[in-house]
Amino acid sequence: MRFDLTDLRLFEAVAQAGSISGGAERMHMALASASARISGMEAVLGTALLVRARRGVAPTAAGRTLLHHARAILAQAEQMRGALRAFATGLKGEIRMLSNTAGLVELVPNALRSFLAANPGVDIDLEERTSLEIVESVAAGQAEFGVIAATADLASLELRPLGIDRLTAITAATSALALRQDISFAELLDEPFVGLTAGALHDHLARNAARLGRHIAYRVRLRNFDAVARLVEAGIGVGVLPLAAVARHGSPGLAALRLTDDWADRRLVVCARTFEALPVHARLFVDALVNAGSAAPALMRPGG
Missing domain, CATH: 1.10.10.10 (Winged helix-like DNA-binding domain superfamily/Winged helix DNA-binding domain)
Structure with a gap:
């Protein structure tokens, strides 16, 4: 054979x-x-x-x-x-990785900037997926590693912590809710919602609404964080986004309220079947992601 x-x-x-x-x-x-x-x-x-x-x-x-x-x-x-490439002058190769949307907002671009500048011979094949899809793909060997929210079923994958992705309630700065500092998810469910069409965050919110015996009354559902933020700012409804995405939008027309629920803090991790088995250049990029997590202003360190 x-x-x-x-x-x-x-x-x-x-x-x-x-x-x-x-x-x-x-x-x-x-x-x-x-x-x-x-x-x-x-x-x-x-x-x-x-x-x-x-x-x-x-x-x-x-x-x-x-x-x-x-x-x-x-x-x-x-x-x-x-x-073997590590013995040549400079690293060469391709990294196949996946990331959820929260990771792409804050972590991955900062890590890519420094890593690619230091390693011009390495190319990154990066695709955005939901956390559940990433776990399945990494476990099946279709990607070397991925950035996910640890709310997904992690199977037998190895993990390295990146930080805490804090979910934040958002509303238009002109609304009555904008006068508040924090709010519970149960209170927020009394309002019309602007949210995502699908994905890990959509499923995470749906599960927690179901635990309260409630459902989310969406007025509009969109495909990305920026579109959600713009429509909330326009007064269409309220929303829930990662703090990193809210900080990135950075508009005075948008008010952020701290969600008081424990589940609002999601652990961001990088997962792989085994980190030791990754090629040298892939292991170095995982290190770059971990460093980016420690430096990201919109993420909290684990336990912090």
């Missing part, structure tokens, strides 16, 4: 894309070549690796087993390359 790394990367790409054509595109490979490689792998093994249907493909039991081992082998190969 002889599969090269290109075979394994192609099979992983096909499984992720749900089609051979999609996998071929991700690998910048002709469809005929990709199809021939997959068929050749199946011929060598003497069993089907994919269930082919009109709407795409899915791994068989044998395919899922191959995918599991392929990801482990590819991760080890990347680790080897990263370690």
